[in-house]
Amino acid sequence: MAINNSYEYINENSIHEDLLCSICTDPFEDPVSANQCGHVFCRKCITNTFCNTPRCPTCRHDLVLEDFHPVTLRPFLNQLNQLLVKCKSCSQINIQRGNFQDHMANCEKVILLCPAAHLKCDWKGQRHEMQDHVTICSLIKVQPAIDELNTVIKKQSEQIHCLYTILEKISSNHKKACKESYMGKEVYCDVCTRKLAFGELKHRLHYCPQTDICSNCIKQHFP
Numbered sequence: 001m002a003i004n005n006s007y008e009y010i011n012e013n014s015i016h017e018d019l020l021c022s023i024c025t026d027p028f029e030d031p032v033s034a035n036q037c038g039h040v041f042c043r044k045c046i047t048n049t050f051c052n053t054p055r056c057p058t059c060r061h062d063l064v065l066e067d068f069h070p071v072t073l074r075p076f077l078n079q080l081n082q083l084l085v086k087c088k089s090c091s092q093i094n095i096q097r098g099n100f101q102d103h104m105a106n107c108e109k110v111i112l113l114c115p116a117a118h119l120k121c122d123w124k125g126q127r128h129e130m131q132d133h134v135t136i137c138s139l140i141k142v143q144p145a146i147d148e149l150n151t152v153i154k155k156q157s158e159q160i161h162c163l164y165t166i167l168e169k170i171s172s173n174h175k176k177a178c179k180e181s182y183m184g185k186e187v188y189c190d191v192c193t194r195k196l197a198f199g200e201l202k203h204r205l206h207y208c209p210q211t212d213i214c215s216n217c218i219k220q221h222f223p
Helices: 043-050 074-081 097-104 127-136 138-169 198-203 215-221
Strands: 007-009 031-034 040-042 068-070 084-087 205-207 211-213
Touching: 031 043, 031 074, 040 043, 043 068, 074 097, 084 097
Parallel strands: none
Antiparallel strands: 007 084, 031 040, 031 068, 205 211
16 A cells, blocks of 8 residues: 555645546546556555556456566656645645655654664664753764674675685585586676686686686775
């Protein structure tokens, strides 16, 4: 369902049916349509529907999610953006839906999360209360160090993946000097799957059987 918990529509009964999604019956949010039949749905609505039934809900045409593309017709999108809504936080009315994110960026009544919420700080409060919390939140103080550690961990994970790819491909029966021939064959990096250009072959790491690591991956993971 394409439900927005931050606003509600004004005079919803007067909204033209051409602007309503047939799945959630609300005005379209992030509308997409299929070229095969032209029917329009909210992206979330059609994605959820396709988890159970891979057909157009309107005409029952067999489709896949990749058949749906964003609606780009400007007059149609303008009508959606001009719909009037009411902010559920501060009760301000007659906000055009297309301008609602700008309103939220300055709304004094909206409930905000701590900047360290991803580190499990459970504080919630209004905008004017944020500064007082920031000065005493211990998780915010250690956030730079944690972010740095996460960057290191991500880098090491990529290195481990690179090494694992090499080890997985190495065979105990191929310890002698490589005698594989690549004459007329395409060579791909086993880490990033990028095709190696002819001039790059001499700069790669090569292990039998047919294991190749491109120079970009070597530089990226082992600077």
